[in-house]
Amino acid sequence: MRRILALLLVCLMGTAGAQNPPPKDSRRSGFEDMGAATQAMQKDDALNPGMLWVQDGEALWKQPAGASGKACISCHAAAQSSMRGVAARYPAFDTGLGRPITLGQRINQCRLQHQQAALLRPESQELLGLEAYVALQSRGLPLAPSNDARLEPFRQRGQQLFAQRIGQLNLSCAQCHDGLPGKRLAGNVIPEAHPTGYPVYRLEWQAMGSLQRRMRGCMSGVRAEPFAYGAQELVELELYLKTRAKGMAMEAPGVRP
Amino acid sequence: MARTLINAPSAARRGEVIEIRATIGHPMETGFRAGEDGKVLPRNIIQTFSCRYNGELVFSAELFSAVSANPYIAFHTVATESGTLVLSWEGDNGFSQAESIQLAVTA
Numbered sequence: 001m002r003r004i005l006a007l008l009l010v011c012l013m014g015t016a017g018a019q020n021p022p023p024k025d026s027r028r029s030g031f032e033d034m035g036a037a038t039q040a041m042q043k044d045d046a047l048n049p050g051m052l053w054v055q056d057g058e059a060l061w062k063q064p065a066g067a068s069g070k071a072c073i074s075c076h077a078a079a080q081s082s083m084r085g086v087a088a089r090y091p092a093f094d095t096g097l098g099r100p101i102t103l104g105q106r107i108n109q110c111r112l113q114h115q116q117a118a119l120l121r122p123e124s125q126e127l128l129g130l131e132a133y134v135a136l137q138s139r140g141l142p143l144a145p146s147n148d149a150r151l152e153p154f155r156q157r158g159q160q161l162f163a164q165r166i167g168q169l170n171l172s173c174a175q176c177h178d179g180l181p182g183k184r185l186a187g188n189v190i191p192e193a194h195p196t197g198y199p200v201y202r203l204e205w206q207a208m209g210s211l212q213r214r215m216r217g218c219m220s221g222v223r224a225e226p227f228a229y230g231a232q233e234l235v236e237l238e239l240y241l242k243t244r245a246k247g248m249a250m251e252a253p254g255v256r257p
Numbered sequence: 258m259a260r261t262l263i264n265a266p267s268a269a270r271r272g273e274v275i276e277i278r279a280t281i282g283h284p285m286e287t288g289f290r291a292g293e294d295g296k297v298l299p300r301n302i303i304q305t306f307s308c309r310y311n312g313e314l315v316f317s318a319e320l321f322s323a324v325s326a327n328p329y330i331a332f333h334t335v336a337t338e339s340g341t342l343v344l345s346w347e348g349d350n351g352f353s354q355a356e357s358i359q360l361a362v363t364a
Contacts, residue, residue, distance in 0.1 A: 046262060046264030046278055046280075049282075049327045052262060055262075056260065203325075206285075206325055206327065207326065
């Protein structure tokens, strides 16, 4: 009798399993936790202040720079086709340097090597503009971090950094963003920290900023010494976060409170 | 030249209420904040915004220190005849910018 019951149970479980749809993605973009007004601001390009930076980027894309007299468009042609999906893949492995680099670093590398132009300062209006313009071409596409095997050790270090307690408050990224998302830190909802919308226009900054700026903000928030812009650690963290958010839709240029 | 984002219909029927939305890139420095050296940053804000429809003032606004950077202004007007709407922003340090948009009005 017991055996028959067990068999029946197995059958029931089997049918229940077959009827269930595949598990839904339970990851949440920070977009979903924003107020309706801020969401509307991101969704409407006529309202999204990030589009001001996109305008800059579009102008710079076509403007010759440096000793070469070449513009981005001279080699890459129209960004709408050539840059589609590019931002979704970064950070990518650079063979020359033997390490991963971010989209911003790639833009600067292109300026230095191919345009023979001066480097753009991190967080400058020009660099954020170009980043935003390139990232816009991947809007709606799933984040697709490169599966280059050479990235693996860097990704692991990023994961390690994410779980590493830092600062006077002795907190790791993971404690809040893996352990307590959806709960509140003072008045703010703790997001899951998926970098889908970068560079973002942040209302608190009243300006556009990169993921590195955001991470540095969190680091000084736990009273740790933030890594410098362009530091390898920040690139590794970005690489880990992009892998963690793999498959989520790109929103750049995002708006965040 | 500051950057602007302007959203307005290019055509409307006579008598129709149209919405014009404009964002301008501007720091709107309040004049109350201290910089990295501890000294107060001088105020740098947009003080007035206006819209002239074929020369006639149809909307204007005064802006103050409490307005955010990159201010967004949306307003409505009635489409009366085809012509030009000139949006202008004026502020501290002789800041002045005008952008014009064309509107075609059909009967």
